[in-house]
Amino acid sequence: MSFARSPLQTGAGTAGSGAEATADSDTAPAESDAAGLLGPDDPPVVEPVNPSGRAPVLVIADHAGNAVPGALDGLGLGATALERHVAYDIGAAWMARRLAERLDAPGLIHRYSRLIIDPNRDTDDPTSICAISDGIVVPGNRRLTADDARRRAAVFHAPYHAAIEAAIDGFRRRGVAPAIVSVHSFTPALRTHIPRPWHIGVLWGEDGRIALPLMAGLAADGTVTVGDNEPYDARNSHGYTIERHALPPGLPNVLLETRQDLIATRPEAEAWADRIADALAPVLSDETLYRPFREA
Numbered sequence: 447m448s449f450a451r452s453p454l455q456t457g458a459g460t461a462g463s464g465a466e467a468t469a470d471s472d473t474a475p476a477e478s479d480a481a482g483l484l485g486p487d488d489p490p491v492v493e494p495v496n497p498s499g500r501a502p503v504l505v506i507a508d509h510a511g512n513a514v515p516g517a518l519d520g521l522g523l524g525a526t527a528l529e530r531h532v533a534y535d536i537g538a539a540w541m542a543r544r545l546a547e548r549l550d551a552p553g554l555i556h557r558y559s560r561l562i563i564d565p566n567r568d569t570d571d572p573t574s575i576c577a578i579s580d581g582i583v584v585p586g587n588r589r590l591t592a593d594d595a596r597r598r599a600a601v602f603h604a605p606y607h608a609a610i611e612a613a614i615d616g617f618r619r620r621g622v623a624p625a626i627v628s629v630h631s632f633t634p635a636l637r638t639h640i641p642r643p644w645h646i647g648v649l650w651g652e653d654g655r656i657a658l659p660l661m662a663g664l665a666a667d668g669t670v671t672v673g674d675n676e677p678y679d680a681r682n683s684h685g686y687t688i689e690r691h692a693l694p695p696g697l698p699n700v701l702l703e704t705r706q707d708l709i710a711t712r713p714e715a716e717a718w719a720d721r722i723a724d725a726l727a728p729v730l731s732d733e734t735l736y737r738p739f740r741e742a
Contacts, residue, residue, distance in 0.1 A: 475601040483601045488515040491602055492609045495553035496546040502622045502736050504613050505546040505553035507629045508566040508606075508687050510539035512559045521561055522585025532579045533559045535631040537709030541702075542629040544719035549727060551627075552613060556606050561587065562598055565606045566685040569599045580637065610691050623736050625656060626692040626699040627726070628685075632677050634707045644673035646722065647703035649680035651693070653739045656700040656729055663725030670721070677703065696738030 475484070475491070484491075495505065512534035514520050520528065527533065539555055546553035556565050561584055567574035575595055577587045617624040635641045646664065650657035657674075664672045675681060680701060684693065692699035702722065709715035729735070 475605050483515055483517050483597060485516050489513055489557050491557055491605045493555040493557050494609075495543050495555055496550070497552050499546060499550050499552040501549050501551040501730065502617060503549055503551035503625045503627060503730055504610070504617070505542050505549065505551050505627045505629060506610060506687065507535070507538045507542035507553070507555045508685070509535035509560050509564075509630060510542055510555045511557035513557050514559055514562065518562065518586055521559075521587060523561075523582075527582055528559060528561075530582075531631075531633050531706060532582050533561055535629075536706040537704065537711075537715040538629050538631050540712045540715035541631075541704060541709060541719040541722075544716045545627065545629065545723055545726075548720065548723035549627075549730065554606070554609050554613065558602050563595075563602050565603050566687050568686050569595075569603055571686070574599075574603075607687070607690065610687070614691060614695075614697070623695070623697055623738055625730060625735060626688065626697055627656075628688055628699070628701040630701060630703045631706045631709060632703045634705055642677050642705065643671055644676050645671045645705055645708060646718075647673035647676045647678065649675055649678060649684065649701035649703060650699075651680045651684060653696070653698060655698050655735055655739070656726075659729045660700060660726055663728065664722070667721070667725075673703070696740050698735050698739070 493511075512528050514528065523533075542553055542555055545551070560566070561576065561579060563569070564571075564574045564576075575587050575590065575598065577584055614624060632642065632647065648657050648661050648664070661672050661674060664670045680688075683689070684699075684701060688699055688701060691697070704715075704718055704722075709718050
């Protein structure tokens, strides 16, 4: 994958104080930054899911949405391109909502396309705003100024991470070190047309408290092909969200990648979420899980 660089300065966010996952004023972009980018008909950046969930678990989905605000005019792309994997993780929103419901956990879903700015990249990462993504030119990302990039970060990046921080802070105030379950999806084949055989990939680094028993539970099905750090390897990089929110405090965490051709419709995605929940629920029921990794 090749990328054309766009200038970007770091956007800042502050954590809210609510105990539940929220997308309210504490995590909303500043009006001065949102003006001209978000209109009254555009959805909020963050969708809270099952905010009253009682489990000590937070489900997140960085790339679940493909919305583009009217002000950005589809980034110069047609509707077809915005339905492709370059714009979002196909099926991830359905899976995240279902997992949150099944696990009785709160969740947070990012509603906007990663082509605007990738919430799973640091804002100074040159791949956070791509002028070319998987061979597709993104006209709306060409010739951005540093101020354009900063405003995108303030409106579409900072509020999502502030919402995650607010949710984690709410758990901490109750004396809980929550588990973070990050939901993604991957394409059935590489650009070279080499097929990817895994149905689901379980990504993890040093902390295997969730990943190892989850993989064993999924594999016990006998019909599920599980990738251990496939098709990506979290030992090299978890992505920005896990590395920012879960790793420093040692929160138990796992990143799930499900193959997109298996979850392309809502019934399929929810069925796979159910299979994952069946294997994940016993792991999350272990009360000894909810402590920082180095203390476990």
